[in-house]
């Protein structure tokens with residue numbers, strides 16, 4: 258690099274000076290061009306590098322907008338030897354004629370209970386869950402710890418992550434998939450519509466694509482919803498009834514899921530069972546559901562708001578206890594029949610089934626009646642406000658016909674709401690009395 262005073266001569270201030278310093282200037286002009294050329298090259302390279310970095314970052318960002326777990330891949334957490342060991346151990350079948358099941362949404366309410374039931378009877382179970390923050394993730398982490406203490410490994414990942422699913426299927430030849438991962442909640446969709454599309458539509462398709470491509474396709478049992486009956490007034494709802502129009506985005510995406518699974522069944526020979534869950538409750542339940550949030554408020558002495566439809570008619574639900582639903586899920590896996598295809602090719606027709614899993618035995622219970630049971634179980638009186646229903650996705654009177662599930666699955670709910678809510682309240686009081694549970698809501 259020329260000294261600073263020489264650099265000052267590179268641009269002549271007068272023609273005379275230019276003449277005097279011509280030879281020197283010629284030399285300096287060469288230097289300048291060389292220098293300029295190398296600065297240009299450096300600049301160009303910097304530009305290329307910046308463009309490359311920017312496009313890489315935007316690729317990673319768009320890929321991971323919903324996939325929160327890239328760091329697992331980056332640090333070798335998924336697919337490494339330790340990881341494979343955990344997956345193999347969790348997938349191990351310990352009974353004759355056992356099955357190996359991938360449970361999506363395993364850290365969720367129903368996922369935890371189904372995983373435990375399967376593991377306890379000796380089936381292989383591997384969970385996958387993205388631990389989203391729809392409600393306090395610490396409850397999901399506690400469920401995960403519970404499952405791990407029973408030998409069930411939950412992979413921290415999203416069902417939209419095609420690479421993760423491919424690695425899982427390369428590691429274990431799953432005979433069944435119990436697909437419970439979903440964006441739930443009938444009122445949340447008003448402000449968070451894309452979350453439903455991401456999990457309940459895109460995630461479902463990604464999972465079905467993986468199942469379709471497997472060398473030995475697994476049979477799939479998945480969570481549809483009683484909410485697909487929508488504003489249909491032909492209660493009690495039967496599987497053969499029309500299931501339209503949906504009252505919430507949640508219901509729309511579950512109805513869409515039924516269409517999508519039907520297509521995969523027809524095109525690729527995947528065995529599909531859709532379970533229309535009604536209002537499932539019980540220990541380790543979901544804090545966003547009304548029996549749970551009301552228990553929290555009543556025990557804290559804070560008010561609850563009970564919705565009513567017009568003419569002061571109470572809303573009612575077919576509340577169904579978790580243990581009964583788990584029996585329905587396990588029976589669905591056991592009776593699923595086989596998928597016929599392999600590597601994306603159909604080799605024959607496969608079963609396509611839909612079942613209502615509700616509780617017709619004790620008919621729908623109104624929300625105020627449920628509140629009275631909670632008051633009895635807690636030994637406390639609710640501070641109750643009443644409000645008109647918001648129109649944010651509620652349906653008024655879901656009442657279910659379960660005769661098909663009774664016939665085909667031997668499904669027979671035995672827990673009445675009083676007994677079930679007592680068990681829930683007992684669990685709730687235990688769970689939130691633990692010192693580590695303060696932020697678990």
Ligand SMILES: O=C(O)[C@H]1O[C@H](OP(=O)(O)OP(=O)(O)OC[C@H]2O[C@@H](n3ccc(=O)[nH]c3=O)[C@H](O)[C@@H]2O)[C@H](O)[C@@H](O)[C@H]1O
Pocket residue numbers: 441442443481482483484534535536537545546547548562563564565572573574624646651652
């Ligand atoms: O069948 C399903 O597929 C869905 O079931 C469940 O939905 P719902 O049956 O609507 O349960 P949930 O929210 O407990 O409200 C129960 C009642 O309490 C009333 N309700 C609610 C809140 C409130 O503050 N006050 C009130 O009266 C409310 O108006 C309603 O009448 C799951 O949440 C949903 O994710 C999905 O799985």
